[in-house]
Amino acid sequence: MIGENNVTSRKATLTLKISEFEVPPMQDMLIIGRKAPIGPEAVRRMAEALSPEQFTLIKMNHPKIEAVLLRNSLLQMIDEKLLMNIILEEAERMISDSMVLRSELKIAMSVQREVDLL
Amino acid sequence: MKISEIMTTAVCSITSDKSVSHAAEQMNEYSTNSLVVVDYGELTGIVTSRHVASAHPNRIVADAMDVSPNRISPEQNIWYAHSLLLESDKDLLIVMDHQEEVLGIVTREAIQIKLAEYLDPLTGLYRAPYIHYIGEKMLAENKPFHLLFIDVNDFGQINKQFGHPFGDDVIRSFSAVLSSLVVEQGDHLCRYAGDEFILITSGPESHVQQCIETIVSPTEIYHVTVSAAVGYMNGYREPNFFARPLRELIANASLLSTEAKKKSLFRC
Numbered sequence: 192m193i194g195e196n197n198v199t200s201r202k203a204t205l206t207l208k209i210s211e212f213e214v215p216p217m218q219d220m221l222i223i224g225r226k227a228p229i230g231p232e233a234v235r236r237m238a239e240a241l242s243p244e245q246f247t248l249i250k251m252n253h254p255k256i257e258a259v260l261l262r263n264s265l266l267q268m269i270d271e272k273l274l275m276n277i278i279l280e281e282a283e284r285m286i287s288d289s290m291v292l293r294s295e296l297k298i299a300m301s302v303q304r305e306v307d308l309l
Numbered sequence: 310m311k312i313s314e315i316m317t318t319a320v321c322s323i324t325s326d327k328s329v330s331h332a333a334e335q336m337n338e339y340s341t342n343s344l345v346v347v348d349y350g351e352l353t354g355i356v357t358s359r360h361v362a363s364a365h366p367n368r369i370v371a372d373a374m375d376v377s378p379n380r381i382s383p384e385q386n387i388w389y390a391h392s393l394l395l396e397s398d399k400d401l402l403i404v405m406d407h408q409e410e411v412l413g414i415v416t417r418e419a420i421q422i423k424l425a426e427y428l429d430p431l432t433g434l435y436r437a438p439y440i441h442y443i444g445e446k447m448l449a450e451n452k453p454f455h456l457l458f459i460d461v462n463d464f465g466q467i468n469k470q471f472g473h474p475f476g477d478d479v480i481r482s483f484s485a486v487l488s489s490l491v492v493e494q495g496d497h498l499c500r501y502a503g504d505e506f507i508l509i510t511s512g513p514e515s516h517v518q519q520c521i522e523t524i525v526s527p528t529e530i531y532h533v534t535v536s537a538a539v540g541y542m543n544g545y546r547e548p549n550f551f552a553r554p555l556r557e558l559i560a561n562a563s564l565l566s567t568e569a570k571k572k573s574l575f576r577c
Binding site: 230232236 | 364
């Protein structure tokens with residue numbers, strides 16, 4: 192029982208963090224598990240609504256991975272089959288069928304040429 | 310035997326952007342196992358309780374539905390619907406008219422219940438309407454076939470001598486022998502009437518000859534020797550085969566079986 196001299200106090204601490212929202216909320220690629228809570232079509236519609244014509248959905252015939260959403264510019268730089276082989280090889284080590292993985296993928300080209308001097 | 314006779318016209322619909330959990334709630338509310346997915350007035354798929362059970366509830370219907378459901382016209386035959394379902398391993402067909410309007414759905418269960426009416430309870434074989442459907446379809450598609458009209462010899466005598474229950478045993482055992490011959494993909498067998506059976510096959514002639522040899526060879530059934538006569542129409546060689554209706558082909562094969570029966574009696 193709380194007496195007249197006892198004082199009860201409740202306080203809350205509010206923490207606010209503000210950062211820039213990425214549009215879409217992903218970078219270059221999403222790898223979608225077969226039982227993930229968001230499916231390929233929903234991911235495609237999200238990307239299309241937020242960044243029209245910038246992403247391509249590639250459906251997979253893989254036991255754990257249902258599809259991969261890729262930034263189109265990557266597909267213009269590198270062969271799709273080659274890229275998908277690398278992605279699958281690396282992603283299947285850590286993905287479970289209920290996960291969606293977000294990934295950054297940068298392609299940098301380094302050129303060195305020998306030319307004749309005048 | 311048309312799809313329109315057994316289809317369900319009370320069809321509930323949903324849009325593909327709804328969640329799978331919402332689809333499950335709708336199914337519960339309307340006491341249905343399937344929802345037709347319609348986006349902007351167009352059919353885009355179908356979602357069934359099987360899809361709902363196997364997809365994450367947070368997914369949208371578009372990620373759980375069957376995007377290529379089998380469609381069928383209300384005028385189509387139930388046998389055709391049955392073969393469509395067998396080929397595709399799906400649970401239902403969407404019934405649509407020529408204007409691509411959804412008229413209803415027909416489930417595997419409804420088709421199986423209807424087809425069970427055409428099963429002969431004694432032998433477990435389909436009855437005459439089945440072979441009529443198969444034969445007429447093949448004739449319409451210009452696909453040749455062999456037609457064997459099989460008639461058990463002296464079945465009336467067997468009934469008189471040993472009684473009808475024994476006659477039933479003979480028919481059951483004889484149909485088991487015939488069923489064992491149905492090995493090719495294009496083999497179709499039915500109990501046509503009483504002691505008459507029809508086998509339609511698009512298998513090779515060697516298969517047909519093997520079938521005939523087995524059928525006409527006397528078989529011992531419960532210590533009684535039973536034999537049968539066969540009337541054979543070869544659709545690969547018969548002139549004007551496709552110009553004749555199936556009824557006529559069956560009648561012809563039936564007469565040939567009677568002739569074969571007379572010849573065997575004469576030989577005795």
